[in-house]
Amino acid sequence: DELSVAVPTKGIKYIFPCKCWLAKDRGDGLTVRLLNVLDSSTINIIRKVIFSITVVTGDTQYAGTDTNIFLTVYGVNGSTEEMLLPKNGDRFERDQEDTFTLEID
Structure with a gap:
């Protein structure tokens, strides 16, 4: 459903909607997706x-x-x-x- 990327040094976690498999043996078989940061939502996390x-x-x-x-x-x-x-x-x-x-x- 989604992919999350935490950036602890900035205190932010990005959540990207993906809604597809990242696997060679599932879905369309692709393991790479282009995700636009403008489509993501952000959550504040503890900054490191x-x-x-x-x-x-x-x-x-x-x-x-x-x-x-x-x-x-x-x-x-x-x-x-x-x-x-x-x-x-x-x-x-x-x-x-x-x-x-x-x-x-």
């Missing part, structure tokens, strides 16, 4: 802000950690809950930079 966080670990002896690292972001409207930075592989090692992308409401 994307942050790029870089953690720089020093080069001194024994620098680095294997423990969990948490981050809290503070701003004029308050603060976030504590967020655990994912520790995949060898993050937070001596003389290293680790960058994370976080979406925050």
Whole structure:
């Protein structure tokens, strides 16, 4: 019936009327449709802000950690809950930079 596309960084969700299948084995067999944004309706959603966080670990002896690292972001409207930075592989090692992308409401 419809296709929805959320754009969290703008706080908008577009809803496009489609009323057809998007499948090779159903309907007319097409998997691509041209949908006009002017035909869509919009819903306001919680706006998200994307942050790029870089953690720089020093080069001194024994620098680095294997423990969990948490981050809290503070701003004029308050603060976030504590967020655990994912520790995949060898993050937070001596003389290293680790960058994370976080979406925050």
